[in-house]
Amino acid sequence: MAQAKTLTARELRKVLSNLPVNRYRVRNRLMLLLTHWAGMRVGEVAALRVSDVRAADGTVKPEIQLDAAQTKGKHARTVFLNDRLRKEISAYLKTIPVCGPDRPLFMTQKRSGFTANVLCQTLNGLYKHVGMNGATSHSGRRSFITTLASKGIGVRVLASLAGHRSIATTQAYIDVNDNMKRAAVELV
Template structure:
């Protein structure tokens, strides 16, 4: 199975520029922020509710407790500063404080399906000319960047919600810059 492409910083800027032109620009930018900063799968993003991201008074949660995951195992997702900023901006766009309502409503107002969320990612990547990217690209990009910064595979597995580090290792890509930095540590 071919792995999702890792997205460069330049490509991420191109994505954000393109997303500014879309009808639901802030929603879509926040969806991509969740993908790249929390490493969630498309089905996990689609299942998020307002109450997952915000408290009853509208405060952004520091930790999102996921119950809808690939393996069915609940996990905690920590909200970093970039994602916090995106969620703060998005808060003004949300038309409800009802905790069980979808965080990212579809055009019909309900939850996206996992498949429809995948299609949104594919549509945006295609419009930006980023070939080989998929809904998993944000997740893989995040995990690889953290590995590049020296985060242990055990921590990466916990972030990704993997029960086996061998699964996490498949996400990682070694590049020349990583090798050059590694040999300088000798």
């Protein structure tokens, strides 16, 4: 089975700029960005609650503490958020009604929280809408890991960020491309 397409920054911008213009645009943008800019799994994104991202004082937390029930391997982990992603979360929180901290962060049009399967279908539909062949709900995670690897981040750090217990798993995510090869030979 072929791996999900790894998107370049340009391809991600194309997807983001061509999201359907509807009342779910900001929500869909953030769900997509959590996979691309934080390397989160679809199931982890679907399991997020408002309290996972919003502090008691109303600010966006710099890290998301996922408990074991929210992760694939049933191992709690920390997801680090960069400033750009924190701004996106803040913008999204302004679009949702004031609600309790245990409310799902993302609601479907039927006013229930997403399941991993429904979120997977939603993200796949966003890629399909733009004509991004080969892109799936796993593309964001692969792109996150590959982008960081191309910038010289070590595989142990990548494994920790991805929540992998084995660096071999992380290495399988890294998509080697010509730009990475060009940069490597320039080091000689």
